[in-house]
Amino acid sequence: MTGLREPAALRPQDAEASADAVNVAATAPANASAPAGEPAARGGEESAPGPPENARAETAEVDGGWPADKSKEEAAPKTARARRRARDRRRVGGKLTLNRLVRTTAFRFTFLYVLVFAVAVSALGAFFYNSTFAVVDRQTDEIINQDLVVLADVFRNDGPGTLRRVLRERAAWRDDGVYIMIASPSGAVLAGNLTALPEEALGADEGFFDFSYERAAIDAAGRSVGEETRRGRGKLRRFQASPQSDSSFLVFVARDITSHEDLRERSQEQITRIGAATIGLGLLIGLVSSRSLLNRVEAVNRTARAIRQGDLSRRIKLTGSEDELDHLSANLNVMLDQIERLMSGMREVSDNIAHDLRSPLTRIRARLNDALKADHQQKDEALRATLRDAEGMIVTFNELLSIARIESGEGAGAMEPLDIVSLAEEMAELYEPAVQDAGFKLVRRLRPCPTVLGSRPLIGQALANMLDNALKYAEGGGTISIEAAPSPDGRIVLAVADDGPGIPKAERSSVLKRFVRLERSRTSEGSGLGLSLVAAVARAHRAALRLSDAKRSAESGERPGLRISLVFSAAEDLG
Amino acid sequence: MRILLIEDDADAAAHLAKNLRDAGHVVDHAVDGEVGANMAGAGDYDAYVIDRMLPKLDGISILNRRREAGDETPALFLSALGEVDDRVKGFKAGGDDYLVKPYAFPELLARVEALGKRRAAPANVTTRYEVGDLEIDVLTRTARRAGRKIELQPREFRLLEYLMRHADQVVTRTMLLENVWEYHFDPQTNVIDVHVSRLRAKIDKDFDKPLLKTIRGAGYTITEAD
Numbered sequence: 001m002t003g004l005r006e007p008a009a010l011r012p013q014d015a016e017a018s019a020d021a022v023n024v025a026a027t028a029p030a031n032a033s034a035p036a037g038e039p040a041a042r043g044g045e046e047s048a049p050g051p052p053e054n055a056r057a058e059t060a061e062v063d064g065g066w067p068a069d070k071s072k073e074e075a076a077p078k079t080a081r082a083r084r085r086a087r088d089r090r091r092v093g094g095k096l097t098l099n100r101l102v103r104t105t106a107f108r109f110t111f112l113y114v115l116v117f118a119v120a121v122s123a124l125g126a127f128f129y130n131s132t133f134a135v136v137d138r139q140t141d142e143i144i145n146q147d148l149v150v151l152a153d154v155f156r157n158d159g160p161g162t163l164r165r166v167l168r169e170r171a172a173w174r175d176d177g178v179y180i181m182i183a184s185p186s187g188a189v190l191a192g193n194l195t196a197l198p199e200e201a202l203g204a205d206e207g208f209f210d211f212s213y214e215r216a217a218i219d220a221a222g223r224s225v226g227e228e229t230r231r232g233r234g235k236l237r238r239f240q241a242s243p244q245s246d247s248s249f250l251v252f253v254a255r256d257i258t259s260h261e262d263l264r265e266r267s268q269e270q271i272t273r274i275g276a277a278t279i280g281l282g283l284l285i286g287l288v289s290s291r292s293l294l295n296r297v298e299a300v301n302r303t304a305r306a307i308r309q310g311d312l313s314r315r316i317k318l319t320g321s322e323d324e325l326d327h328l329s330a331n332l333n334v335m336l337d338q339i340e341r342l343m344s345g346m347r348e349v350s351d352n353i354a355h356d357l358r359s360p361l362t363r364i365r366a367r368l369n370d371a372l373k374a375d376h377q378q379k380d381e382a383l384r385a386t387l388r389d390a391e392g393m394i395v396t397f398n399e400l401l402s403i404a405r406i407e408s409g410e411g412a413g414a415m416e417p418l419d420i421v422s423l424a425e426e427m428a429e430l431y432e433p434a435v436q437d438a439g440f441k442l443v444r445r446l447r448p449c450p451t452v453l454g455s456r457p458l459i460g461q462a463l464a465n466m467l468d469n470a471l472k473y474a475e476g477g478g479t480i481s482i483e484a485a486p487s488p489d490g491r492i493v494l495a496v497a498d499d500g501p502g503i504p505k506a507e508r509s510s511v512l513k514r515f516v517r518l519e520r521s522r523t524s525e526g527s528g529l530g531l532s533l534v535a536a537v538a539r540a541h542r543a544a545l546r547l548s549d550a551k552r553s554a555e556s557g558e559r560p561g562l563r564i565s566l567v568f569s570a571a572e573d574l575g
Numbered sequence: 576m577r578i579l580l581i582e583d584d585a586d587a588a589a590h591l592a593k594n595l596r597d598a599g600h601v602v603d604h605a606v607d608g609e610v611g612a613n614m615a616g617a618g619d620y621d622a623y624v625i626d627r628m629l630p631k632l633d634g635i636s637i638l639n640r641r642r643e644a645g646d647e648t649p650a651l652f653l654s655a656l657g658e659v660d661d662r663v664k665g666f667k668a669g670g671d672d673y674l675v676k677p678y679a680f681p682e683l684l685a686r687v688e689a690l691g692k693r694r695a696a697p698a699n700v701t702t703r704y705e706v707g708d709l710e711i712d713v714l715t716r717t718a719r720r721a722g723r724k725i726e727l728q729p730r731e732f733r734l735l736e737y738l739m740r741h742a743d744q745v746v747t748r749t750m751l752l753e754n755v756w757e758y759h760f761d762p763q764t765n766v767i768d769v770h771v772s773r774l775r776a777k778i779d780k781d782f783d784k785p786l787l788k789t790i791r792g793a794g795y796t797i798t799e800a801d
Contacts, residue, residue: 391679394677395761397677398675398677426756430756430758430766431766433766433773434764434765434768434769434770437769457758457759457760460760461758461760464758464760464762464766468762468763472764
């Protein structure tokens with residue numbers, strides 16, 4: 001578990017700042033305000049708190065103390081969690097050992113497959129083997145039986161002399177026939193190409209039996225080249241001259257089966273060899289495929305380890321094969337994106353809280369300190385000022401929490417098909433008097449739009465913030481327009497435009513960051529969170545947030561105005 | 576009003592109870608969910624103010640039990656969880672209102688008093704409301720003052736109707752935004768005030784006695800009293 005820790009890479013997020021209109025991609029966090037070079041914030045190893053714990057801690061704080069017994073309940077599962085974590089840690093690491101290979105799912109599947117395949121092949125082999133050689137055996141037996149029938153005929157019709165002659169002739173043929181005729185009880189060999197009855201005949205009665213015998217080996221040219229052991233199969237038959245007679249003749253008829261026995265053995269060997277090769281190859285393929293699978297899983301594990309060690313920017317590399325592992329990896333990557341976004345959101349919230357609440361807190365402390373030593377009237381004044389500060393802090397705090405919760409996807413449950421136009425009309429109706437009182441004219445530019453999948457409260461609040469923004473900053477302007485219209489590419493644009501001073505291109509991306517108010521607006525009221533909330537709502541809806549000049553081609557000296565637009569996809573396009 | 580306050584934060588509860596008592600209400604305080612559920616079962620209250628996160632028994636469960644027992648006492652949830660989903664959960668459990676911490680006391684007071692009023696005038700369907708010589712008819716959607724018809728936009732009528740329903744009570748800006756426009760957020764600009772002052776121009780301008788009054792630091796009220 002070493003060596004994977006890298007300094008947290010903060011991605012450049014402000015690259016678009018120079019573009020004509022600032023596009024905040026729906027997924028990328030628009031707020032890159034967290035200063036680089038703070039790996040500690042995300043670098044903590046095991047101690048880095050998971051987002052849910054973080055969120056709970058925050059809630060508890062707001063609530064003024066997490067109930068004591070609840071935290072006790074939490075304590076018990078924590079030890080179990082620690083044990084589980086230790087066990088998981090043992091499992092996640094490690095090199096590609098044979099032991100691990102053999103234990104992979106892929107290998108187990110292959111092994112099972114090979115096993116089933118081997119059983120099937122052996123069964124098939126046994127079947128072919130038996131049927132083939134059993135047929136040959138039966139044919140041999142048939143020939144012998146027929147021989148014996150013919151010989152029996154000869155003996156019955158023409159007597160032993162003719163039988164002896166026939167057998168001599170048969171024996172002289174150079175075929176597979178093996179014969180011997182023995183007179184009984186004298187034991188004299190009368191005919192045949194065997195010198196004696198084979199030993200195996202002693203135990204056999206009338207049935208077939210296999211035996212081996214010696215025979216002169218003959219080479220291709222017909223010359224005798226010593227002796228060879230051959231195998232045969234045959235049947236013994238006793239021919240009785242007459243029922244009364246003592247003398248009889250033993251006739252042994254057999255066939256030489258050496259060649260097909262050889263074939264049988266060779267086939268056996270071959271089948272065994274092929275079987276072994278099949279199983280071996282199967283296992284090898286299994287090992288290789290599990291290895292490649294394991295390698296890919298290991299890549300996922302490596303990423304997970306790196307992330308656990310604090311590098312949240314790591315992602316699983318896709319192979320491009322679009323197989324199930326790639327899909328899984330892609331899904332995990334999306335999840336990791338979301339986690340990273342949440343983490344950075346959380347971190348940013350705490351940074352921001354620290355940033356924006358520290359100064360009023362410091363101010364309050366100083367003021368209260370002074371008030372302790374002051375007279376009654378000054379004390380009252382200090383209390384009132386403190387109250388104002390506290391109220392300001394509450395507003396800021398609520399807005400920060402809203403933004404954080406929107407960004408954590410909390411409003412996602414409330415997504416419904418929305419008619420943006422009627423929502424815009426409602427907001428126009430709500431704001432019209434205030435807009436008029438501020439000396440502006442409210443212009444509605446509403447055209448029928450396709451339905452948008454969204455959260456009415458969130459989009460309503462975003463639109464309200466956009467209108468608030470125009471009211472606050474479009475000083476000197478004459479009209480504020482609220483627009484909802486389909487765009488040529490089938491998306492839906494919800495926009496608020498004014499003819500105020502606008503925002504210079506270079507400053508556009510920064511106003512979306514939290515707490516940023518442009519220098520000239522420092523004096524006016526506001527937490528500086530209004531547009532950050534709009535950006536958060538945009539991200540929650542995967543909508544694009546664009547800031548641009550309200551007037552396309554403002555002549556020099558003319559005020560360009562500001563146009564803030566939310567660009568939504570139509571509900572049906574989101575599937 | 577008799578109010579049962581179920582809140583485990585001792586400081587916050589003491590502050591809240593004191594202020595509610597100062598406003599003329601009787602307050603009982605329960606320190607955890609179980610005590611609260613028992614007290615709610617035993618006493619006859621006009622309203623419950625329940626913290627959502629409590630030791631032993633959380634706020635939602637308490638209210639679920641009360642509603643199962645047939646207790647219709649209006650309840651207001653106090654919570655640090657203020658997003659849409661949380662609100663929906665609160666209302667599903669039978670809550671009548673939902674206030675997110677940290678809140679300003681006048682906001683809480685206004686809402687609790689609105690709940691009490693709801694109980695005092697239960698479901699008997701009133702279609703007419705009167706404050707002094709100002710009267711509205713919800714069915715015909717007409718408003719008259721001293722017998723003279725006042726022309727109102729639909730939204731102005733809803734605004735007036737809400738104020739009239741809660742006559743003699745303080746109604747806050749967020750209450751108006753929630754009940755008249757059905758949005759839950761704190762507007763950063765004076766949108767609500769402008770609507771109210773336009774309404775005021777229509778109902779009060781031509782008459783000697785103003786009825787729609789601004790309560791500093793809290794909101795508005797419609798009342799005959801000075």
